[in-house]
Amino acid sequence: MASGLRVGVAGVGSLGRHHARLLRDLPGAQLVGIHDTDAARLRAVGEELGVATFDELDTLLDRVEALVVAVPTTAHEAVARAAVTRGVHVLIEKPIAPTLEAADRILEAAERGGALVQIGHVERFNGVLRACEPYLEEPLFVESHRLAPFAPRGTDVPVVLDLMIHDLDLVLSLVRRPVRSLAAVGVPVLTPSPDIANARLEFEGGAVANLTASRVSVERRRKIRFFQRSGYISLDLAAGVGEFLRLRPGVELIPGKPFPAAGIDELVERIELRSDGQEPLRCELESFVAAVQGRGPIAVTGEEARSALAVALEIVERIEEHVAHRAAS
CATH class of the missing domain: 3.30.360.10 (Dihydrodipicolinate Reductase; domain 2)
Incomplete structure (x- = not known):
């Protein structure tokens, strides 16, 4: 049976698909499944990568310890807050949010939920x-x-x-x-x-x-x-x-x-x-998994990402x- 940090990916467009591709074989991680609001894309990526698909975000969140948020920026807040309020750790693609107010709400919710937040400034x-x-x-x-x-x-x-x-x-x-x-x-x-x-x-x-x-x-x-x-x-x-x-x-x-x-x-x-x-995105995911597991620091904190925003x-x-x-x- 697969072991490791149970991770999901929300949003499997051009970048989220690569997150899912890399997470399939990432040491220390277990890709539980993927979610996308575009049903056709969700099915296509699921079949291509051979991973489980979830029509509802809540269902995926019930089964994971960590989530990659790769949805459009305007949807970052809703998806990230849904995760962190459950204590699910998040790697949010850059930018953290479209506004400072949204960024603050994500970080406040994460603090209340005891969830780690890392931002995907992959460069x-x-x-x-x-x-x-x-x-x-x-x-x-x-x-x-x-x-x-x-x-x-x-x-x-x-x-x-x-x-x-x-x-x-x-x-x-x-x-x-x-x-x-x-x-x-x-x-x-x-x-x-x-x-x-x-x-x-x-x-x-x-x-x-x-x-x-x-x-x-x-x-x-x-x-x-x-x-x-x-x-x-x-x-x-x-x-x-x-x-x-x-x-x-x-x-x-x-x-x-x-x-x-x-x-x-x-x-x-x-x-x-x-x-x-080494593929930068893979290195980023490795750092996220290590941070969640207490084996390393958060590479790009929510506060750093807020400053850039x-x-x-x-x-x-x-x-x-x-x-x-x-x-x-």
Whole structure:
């Protein structure tokens, strides 16, 4: 008989299906079944993965200890609160909720129910990001580009909550200082809410982040760069590769003093960074199971996700105030 943490998945669309696929064989977990309000999709995914299906969420909740919440963002609160009020631990896909009020209600219900809440900011588990951690010190300037072709998934919220929030979470977790000021612009292109956005954040202490996200691009791109006093880190999050550039030991470039007559490779050391090849979503699920079982910390807490949501919503508000958005509307 299968053993381990009894887990269910609510919502088996493009992402929830992968949660269910990975949970089938995850050590320490037992996938009890899946639920979706789309009956045809529920049956199709159930047959494809060979897992039990539940037409009613309550029936699934009666049989599990933990639940992955992969429904549309606008339904996060209802599903998550139904789980945590029963003491069922939840891994909620990002963002935690569409509003701060909804996020607070989820977290309050979880505290009352004694349930653990982890949020699915999966980019934290990207292998190349983990590979660069030994070289990350105190980023002073961060630049990210997260671009994707248009797809109906995620269009229930602005691109800031759909895509940019990945990079917001990364930046907030690495800079670890409050945002002092921000400016943002965005334009609705194919949906009523912004489909492309740019935000500039300035943090206490002087660090700056410039983030761009688009869901109406002709290409896919997930790149982020960190500039710090010790060097420059460039990561291709999609390809799982990157590099760290720094002056070679003993090289000192002094303003006003002629540079040594040497090529760039003699001055700058390039350190290749590469992902370990592990699937980030699998690593995220492993961390969730470990946290519920008391074998590890919560990788991304509800409070951290709420902080990212607060900044994201302020970006959306600034976009709506901007002339470019008003003209497009």
